[in-house]
Amino acid sequence: MVRAEGLTFYYERLDEEGNVESKKRAVDHVDLHIRPGKFIAILGHNGSGKSTLAKHINAILTPAEGTLWVDGMDTKEEEKLWDIRQDAGMVFQNPDNQIIGTVVEEDVGFGPENLGVPTDEIWKRVEESLDAVGMLKYRHHSPNKLSGGQKQRVAIAGVMAMHPRCIVLDEPTAMLDPNGRKSVIQTAQRLNREEGITIILITHYMEEVVEADHVFVMDEGRVVMEGSPRQVFSQVEELKKLRLDVPQATLLAFELQKRGVRLPDGILRNEELVDELCRLKSKM
Amino acid sequence: MIRDITLGQYYPAKSVIHRLDPRVKLVTTMIFIVSLFVAKGIMGYLVATLFLGAVIRMSKVPFGYMTKGLRAIVMLLMITVIFNLFLIDGDFVLWRFGFLRITDKGLKTAVFMAVRLIYLILGSSVMTLTTTPNDLTDGLEKLLGPLKRLHVPVHEIAMMMSIALRFIPILLEETDKIMKAQIARGADFETGNLIQKAKAMVPLLVPLFISAFRRANDLAMAMEARCYHGGNGRTKMKPLHYQRRDRAAYAVVWGYFVLMIAVKWSTSYYAVMWL
Structure with missing residues (x-):
């Protein structure tokens, strides 16, 4: 679905005459291979290059070195630009700054309108996508009156209406309250499970990553760790060095392990921890 | 007000x-x-x-x-x-x-x-x-349609208007927020003569403009990410008849x-x- 080889990107700082003053490497020789239908998470603290990487997948940025293919299409090919953007939709961080329409359904229709989809088909798609994110009953509402989580779900519906095979969510929950966060992540998970859409979730909240199929951890533009959530979170010390938090259950299990409680590695959820502790207790 | x-x-x-x-x-x-x-x-x-x-x-x-x-x-x-x-x-x-x-x-x-x-x-x-502002701009776009032959960018104007209308309430809210933040920091928007009042607006307008530009930048990116490329080849969700x-x-x-x-x-x- 998405494949990157040696992907590198610089942010250039220009002086007043427009000469390059300094170059900052935002993404540094990243190799990725994401298979269709997977739920992928990309983790990293601020400035780790994860958002820059995300913008490459939607061809908003094109690589300075290396190549990125989306569904076999090279993002550097200008004539494929709209196909790539239709194929890999993108949801951004700030819900207010990505809703174009003044009524929910008009906003969802914006993408298909741009693609030149016939009118009847647009209506069908709008209905389907709003239904898929559970926002159908708000179709006539003004986006200004929705909560942050609802706005983000409308934004996801707007992308869904373009019938993408992959959705990149760039820190979609960073500005939301816990309830909104949960609803957005659950929506993404459902789309992945039921519609088979590849989800690439970029975040720094560890709890959102637990259910992912594969996790990439980025630091200073490089992919420094990857694997299943269980593999990644069992390396608590390394994650701490990267200034990332692990889920609370994992952290507690890790601290208990250090004190000599015999728990297995890679506990992710509260329930798992409870089960393991009960098992230990019954053995005593 | x-x-x-x-x-x-x-x-x-x-x-x-x-x-x-x-x-x-x-x-x-x-x-x-x-x-x-x-x-x-x-x-x-x-x-x-x-x-x-x-x-x-x-x-x-x-x-x-x-x-x-x-x-x-x-x-x-x-x-x-x-x-x-x-x-x-x-x-x-x-x-x-x-x-x-x-x-x-x-x-x-x-x-x-x-x-x-x-x-x-x-x-x-x-x-x-x-x-709805979208209907309004659609109407305007269609009414002014003949001007396209004179190379007037009718679609672009209509799109700009609808976006401006969409952001009015958001920017108003933002103005309110900045105003309160500046008042909390001791800014005074109420007293003084006209010139002093105008000067007091500077700490309100500068952050407002910065944020408006940032929003515009984000929105442009979001629109491009959703394949917006001008009026050519665009269909209408609500065509006018x-x-x-x-x-x-x-x-x-x-x-x-x-x-x-x-x-x-x-x-x-x-x-x-x-x-």
């Missing part, structure tokens, strides 16, 4: 007016505004009042909601009324105090001027309250306009009798 501006705020309801084609509403608003300047004498304003009243009634928008838009022009209204009231010479002096005096003509002009301004705002509010009710509305509006002109003629003919 800035929160009271209703212009560009859609009020959702199910009424005939809401369902009308936006082109009809745009043309109607234009005709109504022109008719206000054509209007002469009490009869003319009576017809305009009846027309406006009927439209407001049919729109199902609460009257109180509609008059919110008027609060923003109170100052303008007061100035207009006061100037007309005191500065127009007439045949009879009704009231005198020092150099101030009110004449019959001054009073008449002041009242008519005020009514005209209020109707102007109410008339355009009916349009913006019953039409005239229905029977639109044609009927046109007939009513033109009928109203003809009536207004007729009233104007007859009043100038019987001018002496009317007032």
Whole structure:
């Protein structure tokens, strides 16, 4: 679905005459291979290059070195630009700054309108996508009156209406309250499970990553760790060095392990921890 | 006060007016505004009042909601009324105090001027309250369509307008937030003369502009990510087609306009009798 080889990107700082003053490497020789239908998470603290990487997948940025293919299409090919953007939709961080329409359904229709989809088909798609994110009953509402989580779900519906095979969510929950966060992540998970859409979730909240199929951890533009959530979170010390938090259950299990409680590695959820502790207790 | 501006705020309801084609509403608003300047004498304003009243009634928008838009022009209204009231010479002096005096003509002009301004705002509010900004810009785009041949970027203008309308409430909220933040830091927006007040606006406007530019940048990226590439090859979710009710509305509006002109003629003919 998405494949990157040696992907590198610089942010250039220009002086007043427009000469390059300094170059900052935002993404540094990243190799990725994401298979269709997977739920992928990309983790990293601020400035780790994860958002820059995300913008490459939607061809908003094109690589300075290396190549990125989306569904076999090279993002550097200008004539494929709209196909790539239709194929890999993108949801951004700030819900207010990505809703174009003044009524929910008009906003969802914006993408298909741009693609030149016939009118009847647009209506069908709008209905389907709003239904898929559970926002159908708000179709006539003004986006200004929705909560942050609802706005983000409308934004996801707007992308869904373009019938993408992959959705990149760039820190979609960073500005939301816990309830909104949960609803957005659950929506993404459902789309992945039921519609088979590849989800690439970029975040720094560890709890959102637990259910992912594969996790990439980025630091200073490089992919420094990857694997299943269980593999990644069992390396608590390394994650701490990267200034990332692990889920609370994992952290507690890790601290208990250090004190000599015999728990297995890679506990992710509260329930798992409870089960393991009960098992230990019954053995005593 | 800035929160009271209703212009560009859609009020959702199910009424005939809401369902009308936006082109009809745009043309109607234009005709109504022109008719206000054509209007002469009490009869003319009576017809305009009846027309406006009927439209407001049919729109199902609460009257109180509609008059919110008027609060923003109170100052303008007061100035207009006061100037007309005191500065127009007439045949009879009704009231005198020092150099101030009110004449019959001054009073008449002041009242008519005020009514005209209020109707102007109410008339355009009916349009913006019953039409989503997107419909409005779609209507405008289609009405101005012929200008495309003269290389006027009609689609781009319409898109810019609809985005501007969408961001009015967001930026108002932001202004409010920044204002409170600056007040909490000891900024003073209330006291001082005009120049001091204008200077006090700087710490409000600078962050507002910065944030507006940042939003514009984000929005442009979001639009591109959703394949926006100008008006070419774009289809419409809600294409505009005239229905029977639109044609009927046109007939009513033109009928109203003809009536207004007729009233104007007859009043100038019987001018002496009317007032």
